[in-house]
Amino acid sequence: MVMPTVSARSIAEQVPDPELPMVSLADLGILRDVQQQGDAVTVTITPTYSGCPAMREISHDLRHRLRQAGFADVRVRTELSPPWSSDWITDVGRAKLEAAGIAPPHPAGSRPPGPIPLSLGRSQHPVACPRCRSVRTVETSRFSGTACKSLYRCQDCREPFEYVKEI
Amino acid sequence: MSDSPAMSDSIDDEFAAHALTQDSGDHRWAFGTGFTDALEGVDTTLPAGVDGAALGAYCLMLGDDALIYSHRLQQWMTRAPELEEETALGNIALDLLGQARMLLARAGRADGTDRDEDALAFFRDDKDFRNVRLVERADADFAELIARLLVFSTWRLAQFDRLTTSKDPVLAAIAAKGVKELTYHRDYAARWVMRLGDGTELSHRRMQAAMDNLWPLVDELFHTQQTESALPGVAVQAETLRAEVDVVLDTVLATATLNRPAAAPLACVRGRYGRDGLHTEAFGYILAELQSVARAHPDATW
Numbered sequence: 001m002v003m004p005t006v007s008a009r010s011i012a013e014q015v016p017d018p019e020l021p022m023v024s025l026a027d028l029g030i031l032r033d034v035q036q037q038g039d040a041v042t043v044t045i046t047p048t049y050s051g052c053p054a055m056r057e058i059s060h061d062l063r064h065r066l067r068q069a070g071f072a073d074v075r076v077r078t079e080l081s082p083p084w085s086s087d088w089i090t091d092v093g094r095a096k097l098e099a100a101g102i103a104p105p106h107p108a109g110s111r112p113p114g115p116i117p118l119s120l121g122r123s124q125h126p127v128a129c130p131r132c133r134s135v136r137t138v139e140t141s142r143f144s145g146t147a148c149k150s151l152y153r154c155q156d157c158r159e160p161f162e163y164v165k166e167i
Numbered sequence: 168m169s170d171s172p173a174m175s176d177s178i179d180d181e182f183a184a185h186a187l188t189q190d191s192g193d194h195r196w197a198f199g200t201g202f203t204d205a206l207e208g209v210d211t212t213l214p215a216g217v218d219g220a221a222l223g224a225y226c227l228m229l230g231d232d233a234l235i236y237s238h239r240l241q242q243w244m245t246r247a248p249e250l251e252e253e254t255a256l257g258n259i260a261l262d263l264l265g266q267a268r269m270l271l272a273r274a275g276r277a278d279g280t281d282r283d284e285d286a287l288a289f290f291r292d293d294k295d296f297r298n299v300r301l302v303e304r305a306d307a308d309f310a311e312l313i314a315r316l317l318v319f320s321t322w323r324l325a326q327f328d329r330l331t332t333s334k335d336p337v338l339a340a341i342a343a344k345g346v347k348e349l350t351y352h353r354d355y356a357a358r359w360v361m362r363l364g365d366g367t368e369l370s371h372r373r374m375q376a377a378m379d380n381l382w383p384l385v386d387e388l389f390h391t392q393q394t395e396s397a398l399p400g401v402a403v404q405a406e407t408l409r410a411e412v413d414v415v416l417d418t419v420l421a422t423a424t425l426n427r428p429a430a431a432p433l434a435c436v437r438g439r440y441g442r443d444g445l446h447t448e449a450f451g452y453i454l455a456e457l458q459s460v461a462r463a464h465p466d467a468t469w
Binding site (some may be wrong): 010029044047049050051052053059075076077078079080081083084096115116118119120139140144145146151160165167 | 206208263265
């Protein structure tokens, strides 16, 4: 029996997100907890959105990598509360997203008390183009190839780019 | 590849490395096609004093609303007027499907029958579905799609916002996630209603007609159910949502220069509505499409 020589946390932290492979689960803030006891480990993850189709893939990856590292008993559990916020993306994660041409999110902040306000106008916070840094950008769609991003276009370099939505 | 790989190369490498570490290639052909539990590892113990059967029935209502409406939205795939709209509708449908999966999983556990989400989605008959009738019909055009999305997401957002303080921690957690998603759905629909209502003479006329057609189905959203009353502190009584929903709808309609429709509510049949298992003709067609493969191959795995 080979006992694991690396901590389970360090392995789990490095697993890439299947849909945004330039960032790790830790960078995205979806890795909530890693509990290690001998060669048994329980990893807790949280979905970004309710329908996130990558959860199963993430769970597979965690199990596989941890088993390869010598952990015989790997459990992956989901935690729904508190719900994921884009504010949980680390500074390293934000830098990696930007380097890959995806604009990182503005702070989600906390909502005011009372009913959730409608937002009928354009976003008040300009999103800088990750390629040319121009803030002359327009949102072309609030939704993009994955639930967590929206679609923008830069009016200076004319390139389209994605922006991770603040939630 | 050059000695100092460009960024896109390193991403490709990461993809490749990722693919090579899989234990089996089978599950990689598409994400999420396996039948895993949507609440895997979540503590689903019933809180003290909560009636499991009632909680199960309540989660079924909320889950069925999302499941059926998600299916209707999915039918817009490849039919939306622009790629950006199709992407939006696909993501909204996916969020709702995610909510449905968790709610159905909660329902089957809470009511003690231990049915999983697939048993509930694919192997119940129409009279056992508890969705409101609003989610059933097909949309005749984009205006009808947007009208229903506005009403549905406004109503569900108000409902989920209240449920974030539910005494059932699982329901509260599902709601807290859903609130963030539904806020985006409602904004999306509201912006389109404004654009079309306050657009050209033609778009205005069609947006108004879509609202008028939808209106008979709206009243039913605010009928409090016995199940809701049987779950104080856990469920939301539907009638209490009306004021908040009205304020939002009236604001959007006024901004869009549309009139609030005055059409009478769609009649019930012997006191029964969608929540009682009484559905419209369109519902049979949805279930046929949704369930036929699973029923023809009940033991299939992929």
